[in-house]
Amino acid sequence: MTAGVDTPDRRGRTGLDRHGRDLTGNPGVRIEQVEVLSCDWYVLRKTTFEYRHRDGHWSRQQRETYDRGDGATVLLYDAGRRTVLLTRQFRLPAYVNGHPDGMLVETAAGLLDGDSPEEAVRREAAEETGHTVGTPERVFAAWMSPGSVTERLHFFAAPCSRATATDAGGGIAAEGEDITVLELPFEEALAMIRSGAIADAKTIMLLQWAALDGPFRRRPAEA
Template sequence: MEKNDPIRIVGEEILSDDYAPLKKVSYEQRRRDGSWQRQQREVYANAGGAAVLLHDPTRRTVLLTRQFRIGARLAGIDAFVIEVPAGMLDDASPDQRVRAELCEETGYRAKEVRKVLAFMPNPSSLTEIVHCYLGEYERGDKQGEGGGKEEEGEDIEVLEIDVDEAFRMVEDGRIVDAKTVILLQRLQQELS
C-alpha cells in the first residue's frame, strides 16, 4: 500500500465460497477533507469472464443464446435471457476462454475474434472484468451441436437472429443482458 493511498483495507471475511467467494471487506477511506471514514461492503470476488458476438456480414445475422438465469427470475423479468456466448475465465486467458465458450455454447468455431473492450459490470460489489470480443462467422463454421455442458447444468438454446432485429430487441427490452447490449451496440456503431 502506498503512503498516499486514500484506501486502507483493514479486514476481510469470507461469508460464502460456493459459486464465487463472497467477502465482507472493511476499509477506511480518506475523504476529500482529509478525515478517515470506515466502511464495510460485501463483494463477490470473481476472476472475470469473456464474451463474444459473432456476425455473419453476408446474411446479416448474429449468433446469440438463450438460457435460464435465476437473477432475472428473482428480478421479475423473463428468466430465459438472450445473451452472447460467454463464460468465466477459470484460469484461462480471455482469448482462450472466449473460443472455448463459443464452441461449447453454439457449436461454432470462430476463424478470428478481436477484443473490442473490457468493462466492470458492477464495480461496487463485483471484482469481475468482462473481456468483450467481436468476430465473424458463416454457416460452414459450425462444428458441433452447442447447447452448453450438461454436467454444469447448462441447457442453452442457440439463436441466429437478423442483425437489425437484434438491435430492435435491445431497444424494446427483449435483450437486457449488459454484455450483450454493449456488444450489439458496438456492432451497430461499426456497421453504421
C-alpha cells in the first residue's frame, strides 16, 4: 500500500497517480504511466509517455513534475505617490542556489489553497503587507518553470494607500513567516531590477508591466 495512491497521505489524498492520465488535448502525446515519487506535502510524479515528433516518429519519454498547486501574486501600488509596496523574506531555495543571503524582495504572493485567484491575492496582501484591497486588476497568468513545475501563477495589481492599511502585516508567524514590508519609489524598484537587488521573476514581471502598460506607463504627453 502506498500513501497518496492506495491510502491517504498526510493531507488525506489518494489516487495521486491518476493525475494526467485522462488528458486528450494533444493527440501527439499518449500517457502510459504515472508514478508518485513523493507526496510529503506537495507531489512529485514521474510520468512515462509517448511523444510524436514533427517528422511523425514516436519516442518514449519520462519527465518528473512537481505539483504544488497554482498561485497568485499582486503588485500593490500608490499611483499618486508613485510608490509600490513589496516584501522581503528568506527563501531557502534561492539561498542554496547562490543568492548571497536568501532575502528576496517580492510582490505579495501565495498558493490558491482552494480560493479563487482574486480571493488568494486579497488574502496574501492582507497577511503579508497588512493592506485590505478591493477588487484587484487581472494582468495575466503564466507558467513560471514549465520544464518541471506544474504551477500556473496568476498576476494582479491593486491600488493601495494609507487608508487600505488595516494591519501591520508580516505574514503568519505560526507558519514560520517573518516578512518585512517595503514601500519603495517606483523608479527605485526598477533600478533594483537593473542592479540585481530585485531578482524574483514574478516581481520583475509585474514591475515591468507597471512601467509598460500599468499605472506608471508614460502617457503621450510625457514621452
